[in-house]
Amino acid sequence: MTASPRRRPLPAAAPDGAVRRLRAATAASSRLRLPTLLGAVAATALLAGCGSSGVSPEGATPAAAAGSSAATAGDGHGGTLVVGMTASNIPPLDTVLSAAQGYEGVRFIGNQLYDGLTRWDLTQSDTIPKLAPSLATDWKANGTATSWTFTLRQGVTFTDGTPWDADAAIFNLQRYTNPDAPSSSAAIVGQSATLGGGVMKAFRKLGAYRVRIDLKAPDAHLPEDVATLFMGSPTALRKEGAAGFAKKPVGTGPFVLKSVTQGQQATLVPNASYWGPKAKLDQLVLKPMPEPAARLAALRSGSVNWIEYPNPDDLQGLQAGGFQILQNGYDHIWPWVFNTKAKPWDDVRVRQAANYAIDREALATSLLHGTADPAAQIVPKASAAYDAKNDLYTHDPVKAKQLLAAAGHPNGVDLTVEYPTSGSGNMIPGPMNEALQKDLAAVGIRVKLKPIEWAAMLAQLGSGMPKGIDAMNISLTFQSESFWSTFLTSDGPINIGGYSSPAFDAAIAKAQTTVDPAARAALYAQAGAQITKDAGWLYVVNDKNPRALAKTVHGFVEPKSWFADLTSVWVG
Numbered sequence: 001m002t003a004s005p006r007r008r009p010l011p012a013a014a015p016d017g018a019v020r021r022l023r024a025a026t027a028a029s030s031r032l033r034l035p036t037l038l039g040a041v042a043a044t045a046l047l048a049g050c051g052s053s054g055v056s057p058e059g060a061t062p063a064a065a066a067g068s069s070a071a072t073a074g075d076g077h078g079g080t081l082v083v084g085m086t087a088s089n090i091p092p093l094d095t096v097l098s099a100a101q102g103y104e105g106v107r108f109i110g111n112q113l114y115d116g117l118t119r120w121d122l123t124q125s126d127t128i129p130k131l132a133p134s135l136a137t138d139w140k141a142n143g144t145a146t147s148w149t150f151t152l153r154q155g156v157t158f159t160d161g162t163p164w165d166a167d168a169a170i171f172n173l174q175r176y177t178n179p180d181a182p183s184s185s186a187a188i189v190g191q192s193a194t195l196g197g198g199v200m201k202a203f204r205k206l207g208a209y210r211v212r213i214d215l216k217a218p219d220a221h222l223p224e225d226v227a228t229l230f231m232g233s234p235t236a237l238r239k240e241g242a243a244g245f246a247k248k249p250v251g252t253g254p255f256v257l258k259s260v261t262q263g264q265q266a267t268l269v270p271n272a273s274y275w276g277p278k279a280k281l282d283q284l285v286l287k288p289m290p291e292p293a294a295r296l297a298a299l300r301s302g303s304v305n306w307i308e309y310p311n312p313d314d315l316q317g318l319q320a321g322g323f324q325i326l327q328n329g330y331d332h333i334w335p336w337v338f339n340t341k342a343k344p345w346d347d348v349r350v351r352q353a354a355n356y357a358i359d360r361e362a363l364a365t366s367l368l369h370g371t372a373d374p375a376a377q378i379v380p381k382a383s384a385a386y387d388a389k390n391d392l393y394t395h396d397p398v399k400a401k402q403l404l405a406a407a408g409h410p411n412g413v414d415l416t417v418e419y420p421t422s423g424s425g426n427m428i429p430g431p432m433n434e435a436l437q438k439d440l441a442a443v444g445i446r447v448k449l450k451p452i453e454w455a456a457m458l459a460q461l462g463s464g465m466p467k468g469i470d471a472m473n474i475s476l477t478f479q480s481e482s483f484w485s486t487f488l489t490s491d492g493p494i495n496i497g498g499y500s501s502p503a504f505d506a507a508i509a510k511a512q513t514t515v516d517p518a519a520r521a522a523l524y525a526q527a528g529a530q531i532t533k534d535a536g537w538l539y540v541v542n543d544k545n546p547r548a549l550a551k552t553v554h555g556f557v558e559p560k561s562w563f564a565d566l567t568s569v570w571v572g
Contacts, residue, residue, distance in 0.1 A: 067125035069324055069549050069556035069569070076554055079571025080283040083108065084295040084307040086422070087288045090266045093257065094246040095230040096176070096191045102424025102454075103477065103562040104308065106228055108286050111563055112268055114230035114251035117150055117169070118223050122557065122565040125328060128384055129561050131224055131517075135164060135231055135252065145218040145513050152209040156275045158233035160250045166205045171234040173203050173213065183237040183245060193493075194482040196225040218513040220520060221481035228480070254279045254567050263288065280555065280570040290422060299323065305550035305571060311428065312369035318548050326558040327546040329382035331479040332425050333375055334432070336417060336471040336538035341498035344413045345470060351535035353403035355393040357443040362395075363435050364541050368427065372541035377532040380542040382560045383478050384517065385524035392532050393539060400443040412444025415470040423454035425475030425543050425562075433473060436540065465496050471538070472496065479562060484508050484524060488531060499536035 091098050091105025098110035119134035138151040156164040174181040176192035177200050189197065199219045204212040213222070233250035240248055249257055254276065255268040266286045270279035287304060289295045295307040296314055300321070310318060310325075319325050336354075338345040345351055360374035373381050376391035404412065419433045420426050430451070437447045450469070457474065460466055477483065486492050489508050490500040507527035514520040532539065549556070555568040 067326065067328065067558055069326065069558075070551055070554045076570045076572050077280045078282050079552070080285060081281050081306060081553065081566070081569055081571055082285040082287065082304040084287055084289040084298050084304040086290055086295070086308050086424075088290040088422075089288050090260055090262055090264075090286065092246060093249040093260065093266075094188075094242065095172075095232045095249075095251070096188065096195065096228070097246070098230070099191060099228070104424055107563050109266075110228060110230050112253055112255040112284065112566060113249050113257060114232065114253045116227045116229050116231065117152075118227045120227055120559075120561055120563060122559040122561055122563055123568075125557050125559060127560070128331075128382060129559055131227065134227070135169075139223050141220065141222075141515050145215075145220040145222075145515055147212060147214045148219075148222050149206065149210065149212045152211065153275065154209050156252055157273060158236070158250050158252050159256050159271055159273070160233050160236050162233055162235040164231070164252055165208055166211045168231065168234050169211050170203045170205060171237075172229075172231045173197075173200065173211075175237070176200075176229060183240075183242045185242060188242070192229060194225070194480055194486045195229045196222045196482065197229065198482075220511065220513055220515045224517075225480050225482050255284055258283070277567050279567045281566070284566060299548055299550070302550070305553055307548050309427070309546060310548045312367070312371045312546070315369055315371070315546065315548075322551050324549040324551060324553065325546065326549065326556070327371055327544040328558045328560050329373060329380070329542060329544050330560050330562060331380050331383045332475065332477050332543045332545075332562070333378065333380050333539065334372070334425065334427065334473075334475055334541050334543060335375070335378075336436075336473050336540070337465075337497040338471050338499075338535075338537060339465045339469065339497055340500075340536065341465075342470070344407070344409060344415070345497075347407045348534055349403045349407040350409065350413065351538075352393075353400040353407070353443065354440060354445055354538050355535050356396040356403065357400040357445060358436055358439045358538070358540065359395040360393075360540060363432060367431060367435055368541065371544050371546045372427065373544065375539040375542050377528060378537060378539055379525065379528040379532075380478060382542070383524075384521040385478070385528055387525040387529070390525065390529040390532055395439075397439075397443050404444055409444070412446060414446045414448070416448045416450055416468060417471045417473060418450045418452055418457065418466065418469045419473035420454040420457045420475075421451045423457070423475055425477070426454070427475075427541075427543055429473065432540070436538075461494050461496055465498070475543070477562060481511075481520075481524075484527065485512070488527075488536070497536060499531065499534070501530055501534055501536075504530045504534075 085104055087101045087104055091101040091109045095114055098105040115134045117136040119132050120129040121132040122129055135153050136150040137153050139148055141148050175184040176197040178184060179186045179189045199215045199217055200213055201216045202214040206212055236250035237245050254271055254274050256271050258267040258269045260266040268284040292311045298304040299307045315325055338351055340346055364372045364374045376393045379386045419429050433449050437449060440447050485508055486494050489505050504527050507523050511520045511523040552571050554570050
């Protein structure tokens with residue numbers, strides 16, 4: 001146990017108007033995580049809470065401290081962790097399909113029941129997670145990054161007792177790349193596409209515990225992307241088929257499914273034969289609770305002891321009531337994606353005007369109570385590709401009006417923006433979009449807001465920008481590096497905004513062949529500077545992933561990540 005710095009209080013409550021806006025639109029403002037099909041990923045300092053040493057590093061300005069759950073003497077074990085998720089249902093249980101309800105599904109289902117070839121080290125709160133071995137212990141690219149060889153971990157078994165080896169790896173990889181493979185489907189292949197699956201061409205067994213993956217094109221970040229390309233038991237998949245496996249999943253992860261009742265809860269128990277650190281909990285119970293008020297009531301009543309995304313407006317009261325409030329920056333952005341192929345967003349000056357028109361600081365501090373950082377560029381602050389020199393946009397309504405006039409719109413423009421009523425990383429989208437609507441109206445950009453259900457929005461993405469929509473507000477992540485080429489390059493399969501820049505494309509193409517992570521991050525920073533200058537999107541805020549825990553929850557480290565390591569958690 002380490003000594004804790006001085007506790008820092010929550011900032012003052014938001015002004016009355018902001019509070020009213022926040023409360024008026026949070027009934028449907030649940031929080032899911034964007035699926036890995038979209039590419040998409042984070043959390044820093046200690047919390048404050050009754051029965052623990054609250055902490056926030058010097059210089060931090062969060063609405064609540066962040067980092068680790070209650071510090072206690074000794075090393076405890078046991079108890080039941082009951083999580084109130086923002087999801088409307090239990091996320092799918094089949095490997096990569098756990099992301100169908102967003103990255104919250106990956107966090108609580110995928111990462112708990114399964115392992116990938118690699119994983120993210122989620123044991124630290126003050127550094128960006130690094131890639132670590134998982135079902136592979138080593139990996140190496142050829143000179144052109146068109147082939148990767150993975151050395152697999154020996155002595156690992158799936159929870160049905162069957163072995164993990166090269167044959168199991170190739171079975172899973174074929175399932176992820178060929179819809180006609182056993183127990184595969186178009187959904188499985190589609191979900192896998194941005195996790196390296198889309199670039200994979202062929203697989204070769206080099207020994208009982210070595211496989212080679214040949215690619216259609218260079219991919220220097222394949223090891224990072226396959227961290228959530230989860231491996232299921234070939235024996236169980238052959239026996240049960242995809243439909244049966246989705247009800248009785250078998251992986252190698254730290255937890256095993258005990259029972260599930262859709263719409264109500266899933267119960268997981270520790271995997272006694274797990275190859276890594278064993279989970280300390282007796283049980284992990286997951287409950288879908290899309291309504292923020294329901295999650296808050298459940299936490300206060302004790303029917304859950306952990307909730308995802310408490311309303312920022314409730315944080316001060318929760319902390320005063322002895323609950324632990326944790327948050328941390330992670331690789332996330334909450335933008336509007338402009339339709340750059342149609343007027344008026346086809347003019348860079350109009351896009352820049354919008355970026356100068358909005359008050360990100362007020363939104364992050366007054367409305368969101370410090371649970372987000374203002375985003376003055378496309379790259380999140382918790383990304384290795386972040387460079388402060390690329391922070392470009394400030395709140396400058398005068399400049400915004402000048403740019404609009406120069407673009408031939410002295411009387412402003414009228415637009416329609418679609419936004420999700422809830423969703424993974426979407427925070428409180430109703431009040432947030434209303435705040436942006438007000439700021440933009442002040443410079444002559446008149447916005448009609450069109451709400452849509454999160455699942456319906458996700459279903460649209462493969463078809464591009466919907467007809468009659470000028471921009472889409474959506475929560476996105478850069479943690480899967482395939483995101484850069486999937487969402488942002490000129491030929492990206494999910495470039496819904498149509499942004500195109502030869503300079504940007506060239507930087508991403510070079511990154512695809514750059515195996516060194518630091519050098520690759522520098523290229524992403526270069527690309528980020530270009531798309532920020534071009535105002536391809538409206539850059540608004542980066543979420544800090546707030547959550548509230550009972551004071552009886554111990555041992556959790558809030559990382560700079562979408563994901564979470566629950567093996568260290570215990571309740572008592």
